[in-house]
Amino acid sequence: MVDLHSLTTFGVPATADTLIHADTPEILLSALRTAHGANTPWLVLGGGSNILFTKHFSGTIIRNELHGIHIVEETEHHVIIDIEAGENWHTIVTYCVERNWSGIENLALIPGTVGAAPVQNIGAYGVELREVLVSVTGYDIPQDTIRTLSNEECGFGYRNSIFKQELKGHFVIMSVRLQLSKQPQLRTNYGSVEMLLKHIPIAERTIRDVYDTVILIRKSKLPDPAQIGNAGSFFKNPEIPSTHAHEILAEYPSAPIFPLPNGKTKVPAGWLIETLGWKGYRNTDTGSGYAGVHSDQALVLVNHGGAQGKEIQDLAESIRKSVWQKFSILLETEVNIL
Ligand code: FAD
Numbered sequence: 001m002v003d004l005h006s007l008t009t010f011g012v013p014a015t016a017d018t019l020i021h022a023d024t025p026e027i028l029l030s031a032l033r034t035a036h037g038a039n040t041p042w043l044v045l046g047g048g049s050n051i052l053f054t055k056h057f058s059g060t061i062i063r064n065e066l067h068g069i070h071i072v073e074e075t076e077h078h079v080i081i082d083i084e085a086g087e088n089w090h091t092i093v094t095y096c097v098e099r100n101w102s103g104i105e106n107l108a109l110i111p112g113t114v115g116a117a118p119v120q121n122i123g124a125y126g127v128e129l130r131e132v133l134v135s136v137t138g139y140d141i142p143q144d145t146i147r148t149l150s151n152e153e154c155g156f157g158y159r160n161s162i163f164k165q166e167l168k169g170h171f172v173i174m175s176v177r178l179q180l181s182k183q184p185q186l187r188t189n190y191g192s193v194e195m196l197l198k199h200i201p202i203a204e205r206t207i208r209d210v211y212d213t214v215i216l217i218r219k220s221k222l223p224d225p226a227q228i229g230n231a232g233s234f235f236k237n238p239e240i241p242s243t244h245a246h247e248i249l250a251e252y253p254s255a256p257i258f259p260l261p262n263g264k265t266k267v268p269a270g271w272l273i274e275t276l277g278w279k280g281y282r283n284t285d286t287g288s289g290y291a292g293v294h295s296d297q298a299l300v301l302v303n304h305g306g307a308q309g310k311e312i313q314d315l316a317e318s319i320r321k322s323v324w325q326k327f328s329i330l331l332e333t334e335v336n337i338l
């Protein structure tokens with residue numbers, strides 16, 4: 001049995017039968033073929049920043065540790081790079097910002113690996129990975145072959161992709177190809193980003209300004225997993241019909257709702273959870289008191305030190321129920337629960 005608790009950002013107790021560090025494609029493929037052939041459950045783990053273990057994993061954990069970055073094409077306008085899946089996402093963002101390659105600066109400081117980034121099409125501050133992703137290459141387990149999926153084939157949506165749907169458990173991402181621009185079009189329309197940049201005239205703003213601003217906002221809002229265990233937003237932001245949003249506005253005229261291009265309305269899950277009084281809650285009434293809701297960001301569930309994964313799952317369930325009872329909105333979980 002192996003101990004995994006330090007391999008996830010929630011830091012809850014976690015164990016598995018076996019752990020394999022896959023730092024070459026050969027080790028990765030061999031581990032996957034062996035597990036698949038023996039019908040043993042397996043899971044590819046990146047940085048463990050979007051996962052909650054609630055029980056022993058009776059199978060093989062394969063830690064993706066493939067490293068490398070290669071320039072595939074460079075013109076005066078753009079650069080195309082291939083990045084191995086085990087690279088740290090934020091390190092790659094910094095690498096690009098340092099070279100003045102634009103496209104992912106708004107995604108600074110998102111924890112985890114490059115290989116997990118397409119799984120939920122990571123997004124932040126008005127940008128999603130799909131906007132710069134050219135293709136994804138990986139191992140197709142049932143077909144026992146390495147193949148490449150184009151951006152369109154990845155089926156990206158908000159915190160969604162084919163890797164969470166049809167290809168879940170069938171495809172392991174080994175590298176990601178991105179296209180970045182050498183003629184930056186900065187994306188600063190997210191409220192807090194624009195507010196913090198307004199002292200710099202638009203023509204003078206740089207990629208580095210956006211990167212620094214995003215880092216500043218994230219550090220002020222989101223708990224650092226090195227200090228308090230968490231996996232970022234626990235739930236997705238729900239999209240509801242505008243008629244439903246107007247019912248909420250009738251009761252809460254200052255509710256922060258955002259009309260979407262698809263005709264629906266986004267209601268921040270953090271606002272729903274905070275409105276119901278959960279912000280800063282700790283489960284002293286039902287459990288150890290170590291599972292809680294972050295006191296600055298109600299969308300982030302936290303482990304104050306000694307929580308079991310099951311306690312966090314139970315807390316998430318109680319929050320879901322209370323949001324459903326009050327607002328008739330069913331929150332969808334973003335974190336992968338095992
Ligand atoms: P893991 O947690 O290790 O794995 C996540 C899932 O992907 C698992 O199902 C795993 O099996 C699968 N997976 C991992 N690697 C592969 C692979 N190579 N091939 C196939 N499947 C794979 N997310 C955002 O989108 N935006 C944010 O702003 C954001 N902020 C965050 C802030 C904090 C403080 C934290 C802790 C998390 C945040 N997240 C955010 C969530 C998380 O960082 C992302 O989902 C990240 O991409 C997860 O990467 P990982 O390597 O840690 O994945």
Ligand code: EPU
Binds near residue numbers: 126221235256298
């Ligand atoms: N809000 C509250 N109370 C809270 C939290 C938020 O009222 O406790 C309201 C505020 O009105 C705020 C609005 O919600 O204006 C939006 O909050 P914020 O800008 O903090 O973003 P979020 O909706 O909570 C989303 C993503 C984050 C991403 C940020 C920035 C989801 C599920 N979460 O959070 O992603 O970093 O926007 O783009 O879409 C993640 O996926 O793990 C993650 C952290």
